[in-house]
Amino acid sequence: xxIQTETVTTxxxxxxxxxxxxxxxxxRIPLLGWLVGALAAVLLELIVGxxxxxxxxxxxxxxxxxxxxxxxxPLLIPSALAYVLVIYLLPAxxxxxxxxxxxxxxxxxxxxxxxxxxxxxxxALFYAVLHLWSNLxxxxxxxxxxxxxxxxxxxxxxxxxxxxxxxxxxxPGFLALGAYAASIFTIVLFVNENRFGDALLPPALxxxxxxxxxxxxxxxxxxxxxxxxxxxxxxxGDYLAIISLAFMFIVLSLFNNLEFxxxxxxxxxxxxxxxxxxxxxxxxxxxxIINNFVRSTIGKALNAVRDGELAASTMxxxxxxxxxxxxxxxxxxxxxxxxxxxHIIRYINPGTxxxxxxxxxxxxxxxxxxxxxAGSIVxxxxxxxMGEALRPLEILKWIIIPVILILLMIFRPTGLxxxxxxxxxxxxxxxxxxxxxxxxxxx
Amino acid sequence: MxxxxxxxxTHFFGGLRAVYDYNLEIEPGQIRGLIGxxxxxxxxxxxxxxxxxxxxxxxxxxxxSSIKGRPPNQxxxxxxxxxxxxxRLWRHMSVLDHVKMSQFSKITYxxxxxxxxxxxxxxxxAEIEEKARGLLELVSIAHLADQIVTNLPYGAQRxxxxxxxxxxxxxxxxxxEPTAGMNPEELSEMMDIIRHVHAELDLTIFLIEHRxxxxxDLCQIIQTLVFGEVIAxxxxxEIRNNPEVIDAYLGKExxx
Numbered sequence: 001x002x003i004q005t006e007t008v009t010t011x012x013x014x015x016x017x018x019x020x021x022x023x024x025x026x027x028r029i030p031l032l033g034w035l036v037g038a039l040a041a042v043l044l045e046l047i048v049g050x051x052x053x054x055x056x057x058x059x060x061x062x063x064x065x066x067x068x069x070x071x072x073x074p075l076l077i078p079s080a081l082a083y084v085l086v087i088y089l090l091p092a093x094x095x096x097x098x099x100x101x102x103x104x105x106x107x108x109x110x111x112x113x114x115x116x117x118x119x120x121x122x123x124a125l126f127y128a129v130l131h132l133w134s135n136l137x138x139x140x141x142x143x144x145x146x147x148x149x150x151x152x153x154x155x156x157x158x159x160x161x162x163x164x165x166x167x168x169x170x171x172p173g174f175l176a177l178g179a180y181a182a183s184i185f186t187i188v189l190f191v192n193e194n195r196f197g198d199a200l201l202p203p204a205l206x207x208x209x210x211x212x213x214x215x216x217x218x219x220x221x222x223x224x225x226x227x228x229x230x231x232x233x234x235x236x237g238d239y240l241a242i243i244s245l246a247f248m249f250i251v252l253s254l255f256n257n258l259e260f261x262x263x264x265x266x267x268x269x270x271x272x273x274x275x276x277x278x279x280x281x282x283x284x285x286x287x288x289i290i291n292n293f294v295r296s297t298i299g300k301a302l303n304a305v306r307d308g309e310l311a312a313s314t315m316x317x318x319x320x321x322x323x324x325x326x327x328x329x330x331x332x333x334x335x336x337x338x339x340x341x342x343h344i345i346r347y348i349n350p351g352t353x354x355x356x357x358x359x360x361x362x363x364x365x366x367x368x369x370x371x372x373x374a375g376s377i378v379x380x381x382x383x384x385x386m387g388e389a390l391r392p393l394e395i396l397k398w399i400i401i402p403v404i405l406i407l408l409m410i411f412r413p414t415g416l417x418x419x420x421x422x423x424x425x426x427x428x429x430x431x432x433x434x435x436x437x438x439x440x441x442x443x
Numbered sequence: 444m445x446x447x448x449x450x451x452x453t454h455f456f457g458g459l460r461a462v463y464d465y466n467l468e469i470e471p472g473q474i475r476g477l478i479g480x481x482x483x484x485x486x487x488x489x490x491x492x493x494x495x496x497x498x499x500x501x502x503x504x505x506x507x508s509s510i511k512g513r514p515p516n517q518x519x520x521x522x523x524x525x526x527x528x529x530x531r532l533w534r535h536m537s538v539l540d541h542v543k544m545s546q547f548s549k550i551t552y553x554x555x556x557x558x559x560x561x562x563x564x565x566x567x568x569a570e571i572e573e574k575a576r577g578l579l580e581l582v583s584i585a586h587l588a589d590q591i592v593t594n595l596p597y598g599a600q601r602x603x604x605x606x607x608x609x610x611x612x613x614x615x616x617x618x619x620e621p622t623a624g625m626n627p628e629e630l631s632e633m634m635d636i637i638r639h640v641h642a643e644l645d646l647t648i649f650l651i652e653h654r655x656x657x658x659x660d661l662c663q664i665i666q667t668l669v670f671g672e673v674i675a676x677x678x679x680x681e682i683r684n685n686p687e688v689i690d691a692y693l694g695k696e697x698x699x
Contacts, residue, residue, distance in 0.1 A: 289558045296557040296564060297543050297550060297571065304544050307533035313515040314493055314525055315545035316611055419535055
């Protein structure tokens with residue numbers, strides 16, 4: 001029996017070794033190289049995607065990396081896989097690998113010249129990839145936008161549920177506050193329609209003043225958060241969960257009964273201000289600011305409060321203020337995300353921000369991982385892609401997703417990537433440099 | 444003027460009298476000890492002075508100003524550091540972050556700095572990190588700076604707690620059983636560290652201890668507490684020979 005186990009482990013390690021050997025040249029590719037590779041892949045798709053898709057028996061290029069096809073028409077799975085391999089993986093991999101040393105030199109140059117500039121170039125490349133990819137269909141564009149704001153929502157909830165370790169349920173309420181506030185702002189000011197009358201300002205100004213509407217929505221959400229925070233942060237425990245859940249329902253019934261915003265029929269006619277660049281910039285801002293916050297000692301005070309409030313307060317941390325700040329901050333970003341959401345869908349009703357939204361948001365946070373910015377991004381993207389992939393199953397989707405979550409809670413209780421710190425500067429570094437550093441540590 | 448003065452402090456938990464008529468005067472530079480059988484109220488006294496509980500009666504002054512009824516974080520920032528009997532470390536945080544965290548009240552970059560990573564924040568974070576590393580050096584665990592505290596052996600965790608308390612730059616340090624659960628080797632190391640920080644940082648120390656060796660070796664004046672009341676106060680020799688203390692604590696078996 002001993003021999004048997006040994007053989008099993010050798011084959012396993014053999015496979016792992018082979019994978020490692022295969023991956024080794026790729027591990028030296030810096031982020032810059034990958035972005036250029038991805039750009040090449042989406043360019044290729046833009047040119048030959050639809051033709052190649054038809055060649056493989058699909059009506060056009062698969063909309064979402066072939067994910068939707070897998071459930072809809074399983075017979076096309078090989079075609080979808082072939083498409084992903086030929087259009088995305090091979091070109092991106094080959095170009096990234098061929099350009100490894102060039103990309104490393106470019107990354108090193110940028111890194112030394114100016115990290116801010118380097119970050120902007122990386123982001124611009126990433127935006128170009130998203131833009132070109134989503135150019136192919138409206139469906140893709142919508143998925144990209146919704147995924148981006150899902151990142152904001154997940155990250156902001158992670159500040160409370162992960163970093164601070166309290167259980168807040170009021171996020172849909174904050175989303176609703178932000179969505180309604182921003183919608184009213186833009187509709188009243190820039191849209192001629194029968195509910196609120198003629199536009200007060202020339203519509204041409206709209207896109208420029210749109211951020212103000214979003215921020216107003218964020219501030220309104222933060223004010224709502226204050227109402228939750230004052231009674232619930234007097235003590236620890238389940239109070240926040242209960243009070244915030246109540247708050248969510250109060251906001252829901254408020255909008256259900258406010259006739260001037262349409263009551264249960266909802267509010268439509270939002271102008272089309274939430275285009276991809278706007279959503280992208282807000283998402284980048286949110287990730288950057290939230291990441292900055294949680295990496296500062298002020299932000300880490302949240303972890304101290306979570307892991308031992310008494311110790312935190314005897315170590316000079318103003319625990320009450322810390323908790324309040326974080327909760328309001330989190331609600332602010334939820335409000336921003338709500339405003340963006342309203343202008344992406346261009347229709348909102350109270351039902352959108354109900355208990356199902358709450359389940360979705362919580363699922364993204366816990367899927368991705370508590371106390372982790374990278375985890376929240378992975379959670380939001382993963383959950384959204386999974387949702388789209390399972391969409392053809394209709395109602396079964398709402399059985400499969402919870403089952404996946406239950407399995408996750410059993411095998412990885414803290415989520416996929418939990419308790420990590422994201423250092424954006426490290427991402428910009430050329431890979432050869434970090435490898436040397438790693439060798440030194442090993443030696 | 445004494446550094447810390449407690450006057451006629453009494454505290455009730457409901458109907459239970461936990462501390463009765465407690466008085467304390469600590470002069471700068473002293474090492475004071477507080478001993479007593481289990482449940483005598485020693486940790487309660489620490490909690491009362493550090494603001495975890497507010498005493499039912501009595502007055503507490505630190506550096507001449509009253510601190511009674513103020514929240515723990517304010518009392519801590521005004522110069523009162525402490526460690527805990529049952530380690531209260533933050534289990535997901537690194538050693539370095541622990542020692543940085545207790546300098547929280549010295550941070551001035553505010554939320555602007557926290558959100559946008561201003562140069563001022565970089566500078567201040569670098570400053571408190573340097574200080575933290577220095578303190579880790581002082582308690583000789585600098586090599587563990589990036590470890591998560593739960594991965595450390597018990598003795599090292601105690602040192603993290605001490606370094607964390609020292610990072611607040613306290614004028615007086617409360618140690619709640621600093622050697623609890625330590626083996627003899629760790630014990631003598633810890634005593635060396637306490638002596639060292641006392642001399643190095645010119646610190647006033649008030650400690651609770653169960654091990655007579657530690658208290659008798661370190662402290663200049665010792666109080667003995669039984670059922671919330673001080674029954675004796677004096678030098679180690681006086682305490683050792685006080686018949687009441689021997690009765691209540693040292694000589695006689697504690698009745699269960």
